[in-house]
Amino acid sequence: MEILTLVQKIYLGFIVGFIGLAIGSFLNVVALRLLAGKDFVKGRSKCPKCENLIAWYDNIPVLSYILLRGKCRKCGEKISLQYPIVELFTGAIFIATVSMFGFTLKTLFFLVLICNLIVITITDLKEKYIFDINSIPLIPIGLAYNFFDIGNNSVGTLKVLGITFNDVFISAIIGAVLGVAFFEILSRIGLLLAGEYAFGAGDSILGAALGAWFGWKLMIIILIISFLSQLVVGIPIIVYNMYKAKDHESLWAMVTLFFALGLTFLGRYFTYTGRPFIALSIIFLSLALAGGSIFVILKRTRERQSHTFLPFGPSLVIAGLLVMFFSEYFLSYFPY
Ligand SMILES: [Zn+2]
Structure with a gap:
C-alpha cells in the first residue's frame, strides 16, 4: 500500500511538473510579448530573427532546446537560455507548491501568484520594468485570498468600525499599506539624497501586492530578505562600477x-x-x-550622474517565494 502511494505520488509529481514546464514556456512568451508591446494571447511563436513560425515539435519545453542545441532550426540564431531556465524553474516550483500544500484552493491561488512573479522577474531583469498587468491584479487577489482565509491561517476575528473581519484580512491590509509606504518613502529619500528615485513605481505596487498576500509580519521579513539579497548581488556590481569609473x-x-x-x-x-x-x-x-x-x-x-540602480523586483520575488514556503518558520520570530 505504501509503495503504491509512493508510485502515485511520483506519477502525480511528473504530471504537475509537465504542466509547470508547459506553463513556464507560456510565461516566457507572455514576458517577451509584453516587453515587445504585442498582444500575447493571439499569434504563434516566431523566431525573432528569421521570423519563421516555430513548429510545435521545436516548441517543446526544455527538450526542444536540448535537441536543437539552443539554435533556431531555420537560421541558426541562438535561442536564449532564458527559455529552458524559466521552464525548468516553473516546473520545479509547481511540483514544490503542490507537494507542500496539496491539491487545494490555496495551491491554485499560490500558482497564480507564482506565475505573475515569474513574469515580473523576467521583465524586471531584462528591461527594469514591472508591468501593471502582472502586479496590480495581485493586490485584490491577495486581499480576497485573506478575506476568505483560503490559506486557513486565521486564528480569530477582529472588529473594525463595527464590522467583523478575519485577523488575516486586517493583517493583509496593513501589509499592503506597509509594502507601498516603505518603497514610496525610501524612493523619495533617494531622490533627496542621491538625486534620483531609489525605486520604481513597480516596486511599490509589488510591495503592496506581497503585503496583501502575506500580511504585515511576513511583509517585514520580505523587506529584510529582499534587502539582504539586493546587497549580496548589488555591492559587487556597485564596487565594480566605482572601479570602472x-x-x-x-x-x-x-x-x-x-x-x-x-x-x-x-x-x-x-x-x-x-x-x-x-x-x-x-x-x-x-x-x-x-x-x-x-x-x-x-x-x-x-x-x-551614474544610473547604476539594479532592478529590485527579483529580490522581492525571491523573498516572497521564501516566505510562501517557510511562513511558519519566519512567523516563529514573532512573539504573538
Ligand atoms: Zn530563425
Missing part, C-alpha cells in the same frame, strides 16, 4: 563602510566582556565612520 573617493568610502561594520562586531564583543565605555565609544566611532562614508558615496553618486 576610477572613482577612488567612493571606493575608499566603501572600504571605510566595511571597516565600520567590522567595528560594530568588536563593540559587541566588549559589551559581552563587561566594558560598556569601550563598547560605546567603538560603536559611536563606527556609526560616525559609516555615516560619513555613506554621505561620500551618495555625494559622489550624484556628481557622477
